[in-house]
Amino acid sequence: MIKEKQVGVTMDTTVRFRIAREEDVSEIVQMLADDELGRKRERYEQPLPSCYLEAFQAIDQDHNNELVVAVKSEEVIGVLQLTYIPYLTYQGGWRALIESVRVHSRARGSGIGEQLMTWAIQWAKEKGCHVVQLTTDKQRPDALRFYKKLGFVDSHEGMKYHL
Template identity: 65%
Template sequence: MEKKITFRIATEQDLDKIVKMLADDTLGSKRERYEQPLPESYLKAFQAITSDPNNELVVACQDNEVIGVLQITFTPYITHQGRWRATIEGVRTSSSERGKGVGTELIRWAIQRARERDCHLVQLTTDKKRNDALRFYEQLGFKATHEGMKMKL
């Protein structure tokens, strides 16, 4: 029998596992620093996220073990008649759980959460080098309708 996945707001005790998941892939290993103790920057970011009512760091759990994570940010816009939108970032599943549907359930949960917050749009970005992720998001109904641009500071 397949185990049920539950979702909850992350706690500070989850931070180690979250950073480990973020660092556990080809691109993440180049930009994250998973070490003990964790760099202070992760705790500061966690505190900023949890103190903002328009940010949620969410973990997917199976038998109380964290197996996935994402951040969802709710933003009001003047465009689209002042409607809100949700932005999904930092989506990862444990390497041992990849390909088992955890990511699909996590994104579907986030879409439902955006509906609950009365968002008219859910958006996300993914690195163009992540071909599997691009296909994954397209299969869930996301469309590449805009060209995203970034500037590192």
């Protein structure tokens, strides 16, 4: 189970990271849908489509997946999904895959994304992963710059085949 850690110096600026709960799913989907690309693929509506709760339950029950939220003043302001992948390469090493990184539009530019990513990298290291990898859509140049600033290197060419 994930440890909850706090970052910050006062109650007003403290950000906590924890495993998402079912009651967080609506806020998470709202963040995922809150940009040009997200609006094309997500359905944020009330009631929330059941497919999101079904996906949450599958993630929550999989010990190699963690849906992590950043919380400030009891409000969910960020999210990412960590998936732990065992490999035969690197002598049976483990990798962490980071996906679906979002910060609430009201909190963008405040350092929350950097705190969330730094926390996730450290958490993956503590779990014994030898590498952290991610993909970002080429239509998100700001995200690409952000990840490079954190030390990620575009060392591989990624491809997807949509079914």
